[in-house]
Amino acid sequence: MRTATVIGAGIAGLATAALLAEDGWRVDVWEARDSTGGRAGSWERDGFRFDTGPSWYLMPEVFDHFFRLLGTSAAEELDxxxxxxxxxxxxxxxxxxxxxxxxxxxGRDAARALFEDREPGAGDRLDTYLDSAADAYQLATTRFLYDTYETTAGLRDPALLARMPQLLPLLTRSLAAHVDRRFRDRLLRQILAYPAVFLGTSPLRAPSLYHLMSHLDLDQxxxxxxGGFAAVIAAIERLALARGARVHTSAPVAEILVDGDRTRGIRLTDGTTHTADIVVSTADLHHTETALLPERLRTYPESWWRRRDxxxxxxxxxxxxxxxxxxxxxxxxxxxxxxxxxxxxxxxxxxxxxxxxxxxxxxxxxxxxxxxxxxxxxxxxxxxxxxxxxxxxxxxxxxxxxxxxxxxxxxxxxxxxxxxxxxxxxxxxxxxxxxxxxxxxxxxxxxxxxxxLAHTLGQSAVFRPRNASAKVDGLFYAGTSVLPGIGLPMCLISAELVLKRLRADRTAGPLPEPARSTR
The missing domain is CATH 3.90.660 (Polyamine Oxidase; Chain A, domain 2)
Incomplete structure (x- = not known):
């Protein structure tokens, strides 16, 4: 049986474990903390239970697709x-x-009425804005988010190239400028521009392509x-365990073991070693590269990080x-x-x-x-x-x-x-x-x-860190630091990109459902 070690039991690590186990891998997940969830953690005191991280459930079709890859659905797993x-x-x-x-x-009608009430004429402009946002979102999910960028074939697709005259302004103009050209009311501008913060940047620095985010809250x-977002983590962990993955908590990783230029497993801080055919690190990429690997094997050394946001x-x-x-x-x-x-x-x-x-x-x-x-x-x-x-x-x-x-x-x-x-x-x-x-x-x-990593132009899509080491065979990455980016849906996609890498699937779209390999 092929064996996989996953570092980190946040949503990306648990999702990776579930998909790999579904695909026939024997998977062990190693988590430094005493509980799973990572950034999507929880804390309880005196009858209060707090999520300590993500709290917006957006992009429901990404969750639905992930669960369907495992033969179930969001409706079955979550309330x-x-x-x-x-x-x-x-x-x-x-x-x-x-x-x-x-x-x-x-809902389009409610959003349009709100904008029109605050700024006469803004309702029609919002219609146009949200039509563009929906189009950009569809483009992102079919062309950009599920691409491992192992090749540039997806970017060279004639259908995509034909749209470059419309895309280039969205890549070179800031979200703030894009919004301010269309609306005058301050609160309306802020409603359309605030999602940049959830992408790790400001509206002044986010490319206006990210106006697609307004499709999520205003249209969808x-x-x-x-049960909170702890319930999402619990559902994914439950699915991983049901497929045979093993999750070890209070087990911090000290080193990714490499033999020549091939990974062979990990060493924990207690000195024990665990071999595997592949290692998937869903820990923070900077930590993975600069703390768990020797300098000669770093794809993203400290000099690279000095130029990043x-x-x-x-x-x-x-x-x-x-x-x-x-x-x-x-x-x-x-x-x-x-x-x-x-x-x-x-x-x-x-x-x-x-x-x-x-x-x-x-x-x-x-x-x-x-x-x-x-x-x-x-x-x-x-x-x-x-x-x-x-x-x-x-x-x-x-x-x-x-x-x-x-x-x-x-x-x-x-x-x-x-x-x-x-x-x-x-x-x-x-x-x-x-x-x-x-x-x-x-x-x-x-x-x-x-x-x-902030979703600036230079840290998005093809410019974001890839999901595999360029120097160590068998070492893969998932999570918020790498493709496709920040947020729970992006972390689910990053787990899927690992599976696509292992299958040598270089298509730009999501995997067919369900995920089980036919090989």
Whole structure:
């Protein structure tokens, strides 16, 4: 039987294990931490259960395709709830008044009505914008996301080349410029441009091709898996285990073993070695390359990383709160008036924590009774900040490093003022912060980045790190650092790209369903 070792039991590692086991491989997964999930982890205290990472369920067809590769479906494995509204947006208030807010509902008619109401004529322009976004999304899923780029055949396809006159402006113009040319209202502009942050960059730096993201929330809709994103991890782990994969936790890898130019397995920090025909590292790529391999075998040495963008860091604030919070939807976004200045604070030459900050808040207790005790609310607050471990570690009950705890206090006050929850701070019963130093120490994240390599033009598609070592045969990569990119759907695709590599499948689209090889 062919044997595979997978490093890391986040979603990419578990998905890789499931697909390889389905394909007939004997798979062992080695996870440094005492639980699975990686960035999509969870934390519990006093009856509250918090997701500590991803919280938006988008691109449902990618999840559906992944589950169908394993002979099942998202509907069978998950309990998915549509969100209405998809999210709520607060704009920065003038003076001490409460902020203006609007609810964003999915579906073309609802989105069009919202835009037209705020800016006469914007409804028609949104139709055109979303038609373009849907077209770009279809192009991405059929031409770019599932391509291993082992060859340039997909990029040289005549049908794709015929579209280059339309594509080039989308690659060379920023998302912010693309949006600002079409809409005047500040909140409408921010609604269309904010997804750049979830791609690890700012609207000023993201190529406007990523306007495709608006197809997901405005056209398709936003779902929530009951049980939180821990339920997604549990489903994929369950499928991997059912196919014979073995998952080992509290088992940090110290070295990828190489014989000549061929991998032969791994060595754990306890000194034990485990041989395998192939190794798939889903750990942070910088850690894999610079800590687990000798210098002579690094495809991406330190000199390569000095020219790369790690994307933003994050301050996460997990709050268990007494009493109801109807002022917040399941997803709520707070946008500063001068958010270009905020992005300058995060990505500029003199990085600092923005004040005030544009903030994302998830209130899963609005939809899921299991995440908080009765009569209480669960809040996950994400503040984009510089990817800088020197900003410190978070902690429980305000015991994190002062820069982060001070920023958390400011954000709680900001929520209280903007969202008309004046007693919010007094109602907090559980509090934990997580900062860039935690991402670095707990997840080996390069520079403490929260998401993975930013989706700038030079770090997207064919320019993103590939999913196989150029110097070690049998060494493959998956996860947020490599093709195709950031986010849970991208991690599922990255697992599939490993299987495509092993099958020598150089097509640009997804694998046929189901995944079992006919060889």
């Amino acid at each position: 998915l709830t549509p969100l209405d509204p998809a999210y709520r947006v607060y704009g920065e208030p003038d003076g001490r008044a409460a902020a203006e807010h609007i609810d964003v509902r999915s 809709g936003v779902l929530y898996p009951q 790690p994307g933003p860091g994050a301050l996460l604030v997990l709050l268990g709160v007494d009493g109801p919070l109807p002022q917040l939807a399941h997803h709520t976004l707070l946008f500063t008036r001068d958010w270009h200045a905020s992005f300058g604070d995060i990505f500029g030459r003199s990085p600092r924590i923005p004040v005030p900050a544009s903030v994302y808040v998830c209130r899963p207790s609005a939809t899921d009774a299991s995440v908080a005790p009765p009569g209480k609310e669960n809040l996950f607050v994400l503040v984009p900040i510089p990817a800088d471990p020197s900003l410190g570690h978070g902690g429980v009950d305000g015991r994190g490093d002062p820069p982060l705890e001070g920023a958390a206090d400011r954000v709680i006050d900001q929520l209280a003022q903007w969202c008309s929850i004046p007693d919010l701070a007094a109602r907090v019963r559980v509090r934990r912060t997580i900062g860039p130093a935690d991402f670095e120490s707990d997840l080996n994240a390069w520079q403490g980045g929260a998401l993975g």
